[in-house]
Amino acid sequence: MASSGAAANLWVLLGLGIAGVLLAARRLRRSARPDHGAFIARLELLPPPQPPPPQAPHPLTGLCFAIADALHVSGYVTSFGSLEWAKTHDAETQTSPVVSALVDGGAICVGKTVIDEMAYSIHGENKHFDTPTNPAAPERVPGGCSSGSAVAVAGGMVDFALGIDSIGGVRIPGAYCGVLAFRPSHAVSSGGVIPVAPSLDTIGWFARDPNVLRRVGHLLLRLPYADIRPPRHFYIADDCFELSKIPARRLTQVVTKSVEKLFGRQVTRVNLENYLASKISSLRNYSNGHKNGDSKFPSLLALCNAMRSLHKREFKDQHMEWINSVKPAVDARIVSNLSEDGDSDIDACQDARNKARLALGALLKDDGILVIPTALGCPPKLNAKELSSESYNSQTLCLSSLASMSGCCQVSIPLGTHDKCPISVSFIARHGGDRFLLDTVQTMYATIQEQVEILAKSNVSSKQAMNEEAAETAKEKGNAAFKEKQWQKAVNLYTEAIKLNGKVATYYSNRAAAFLELTNYRQAEADCTNAIDLEPKSVKAYLRRGTAREMMGYYKEAVEDFNHALVLEPMNKTAGVAVNRLKKLFA
Ligand SMILES: *[C@@H]1O[C@H](CO)[C@@H](O)[C@H](O)[C@H]1NC(C)=O
Ligand SMILES: *[C@@H]1O[C@H](CO)[C@@H](O)[C@H](O)[C@H]1NC(C)=O
Ligand SMILES: *[C@@H]1O[C@H](CO)[C@@H](O)[C@H](O)[C@H]1NC(C)=O
Ligand SMILES: *[C@@H]1O[C@H](CO)[C@@H](O)[C@H](O)[C@H]1NC(C)=O
Numbered sequence: 001m002a003s004s005g006a007a008a009n010l011w012v013l014l015g016l017g018i019a020g021v022l023l024a025a026r027r028l029r030r031s032a033r034p035d036h037g038a039f040i041a042r043l044e045l046l047p048p049p050q051p052p053p054p055q056a057p058h059p060l061t062g063l064c065f066a067i068a069d070a071l072h073v074s075g076y077v078t079s080f081g082s083l084e085w086a087k088t089h090d091a092e093t094q095t096s097p098v099v100s101a102l103v104d105g106g107a108i109c110v111g112k113t114v115i116d117e118m119a120y121s122i123h124g125e126n127k128h129f130d131t132p133t134n135p136a137a138p139e140r141v142p143g144g145c146s147s148g149s150a151v152a153v154a155g156g157m158v159d160f161a162l163g164i165d166s167i168g169g170v171r172i173p174g175a176y177c178g179v180l181a182f183r184p185s186h187a188v189s190s191g192g193v194i195p196v197a198p199s200l201d202t203i204g205w206f207a208r209d210p211n212v213l214r215r216v217g218h219l220l221l222r223l224p225y226a227d228i229r230p231p232r233h234f235y236i237a238d239d240c241f242e243l244s245k246i247p248a249r250r251l252t253q254v255v256t257k258s259v260e261k262l263f264g265r266q267v268t269r270v271n272l273e274n275y276l277a278s279k280i281s282s283l284r285n286y287s288n289g290h291k292n293g294d295s296k297f298p299s300l301l302a303l304c305n306a307m308r309s310l311h312k313r314e315f316k317d318q319h320m321e322w323i324n325s326v327k328p329a330v331d332a333r334i335v336s337n338l339s340e341d342g343d344s345d346i347d348a349c350q351d352a353r354n355k356a357r358l359a360l361g362a363l364l365k366d367d368g369i370l371v372i373p374t375a376l377g378c379p380p381k382l383n384a385k386e387l388s389s390e391s392y393n394s395q396t397l398c399l400s401s402l403a404s405m406s407g408c409c410q411v412s413i414p415l416g417t418h419d420k421c422p423i424s425v426s427f428i429a430r431h432g433g434d435r436f437l438l439d440t441v442q443t444m445y446a447t448i449q450e451q452v453e454i455l456a457k458s459n460v461s462s463k464q465a466m467n468e469e470a471a472e473t474a475k476e477k478g479n480a481a482f483k484e485k486q487w488q489k490a491v492n493l494y495t496e497a498i499k500l501n502g503k504v505a506t507y508y509s510n511r512a513a514a515f516l517e518l519t520n521y522r523q524a525e526a527d528c529t530n531a532i533d534l535e536p537k538s539v540k541a542y543l544r545r546g547t548a549r550e551m552m553g554y555y556k557e558a559v560e561d562f563n564h565a566l567v568l569e570p571m572n573k574t575a576g577v578a579v580n581r582l583k584k585l586f587a
Pocket of ligand 4 (some may be wrong): 569575
């Protein structure tokens, strides 16, 4: 009986164990989702057969891609980042022309990716489908709205991916996930995609390889063949880099050095706020219910507020009716944001947009590049308070409003990591300068990454320089303690100096002097030997080692040390006296 009871207990235990394993496995699966939770649906759209030679093969042969789930694929319901939307809409009957063009161009479409609910936000969090995990910084947001597409590229699951960019929806997740992200100057194609704010909407794309980024652009923008034109002017918007939480030099130096190396040119530093203010005086007056107040960037902020007003107004025109019909099913924050809208002067917004295009066109012309930070710095942590702060949202959107409002094209270029999170910089070219911008990125990318490496290494050496400085400080403190006859304290400080920089003879030799005072002759001798190895002409080290050896009774070795000191410094009385004393002892 007892044994069968024990057996039953064993089974219970085993059962619990298995349940535990299953639970652990489920948890593991959640935290290490194989596709980082980027995909909503897997599918396969295969390209047509290759044309027979001698015709060239399809230009995108061998590449696979994913699309943000605001683009339609025939036979699939488009979710628009919302389960409620998916529930209330039928399967599409037509594939988006952009997707068809890519597939006809030889690329394989492998799936649809998560976007923010109704493509409304720039954060990349989604309650309906779960937030995709940022492969470059798993505890931080991936950025939105095209979060899943950025994650799919960053995680190496596809070669490129399409996203929606109205107010930053491709550029921001590109920056946060550490991949190339391109917003074109044109809408690329209307139709086949759910509109967000039609006058601001573009279809952008992500890639890891600048050549892929460019090939996709050439196909989608139907660019005819032309020679690559080198850029003539790089304008670094110094004031915009002040918004960034990353040290400006970490971002701009890479660009400055790359431009010097590739084109033998200096960059031009500009104050964009002053430039905009001088070109668009009416901007300063425009506030549209948002506070321009005490901002250091009244013009930029006005441009940004105009973008937000247009975005809100057009989004409402498109979707308010549906939202009202399903209301509790839509994120309350979206609903409350939409209801915040005051009476915005849409004509003034349009005016700001036209003037911004003229102003940036006049600055950049056909061969200029404007350099700004893509985002404020590291992506915020998941669920961080920062995400709902007006200053974070407003400053981030200020940076993306430049291209969104002017119709310029923009590319975000990853620049490695800072504090273990991806950082980036953006290049902007005039409206219609897409080919020029894509070619420039292709030309510069390798050099830029080379400079990122060099900077990372020079930071290692700057760390070394910092240690050397700290070691000198410790030595000075040690000398002061020695003067005050605090021998043990001096030993500790010299030890600290040696730990920071083990290549300086003086630190050993000084510690030896303190050890002599503490009558720790063996340590004193060892330190002097180290000092002599590092600096063979150190008279002090020979004298101190001689003293230590004399005290330990190694007279012969002591005489050798004092004699050595005399060879180096024949007039040194301390050495002479010691040699004479020891000689008398053995005479
Ligand atoms: C902007 O406001 C100032 C006064 O605050 C006014 O003098 C100026 O005419 C306004 N400019 C435009 C373009 O509305
Ligand atoms: C709503 O607006 C506030 C600031 O006005 C912003 O912080 C928040 O992120 C917005 N919410 C969404 C979902 O965009
Ligand atoms: C170098 O690294 C330190 C941290 O170790 C950082 O504070 C500093 O900004 C970095 N410098 C540059 C130029 O990136
Ligand atoms: C002997 O040399 C040491 C080390 O250079 C020096 O500190 C000391 O003052 C010298 N002594 C004399 C008497 O010259």
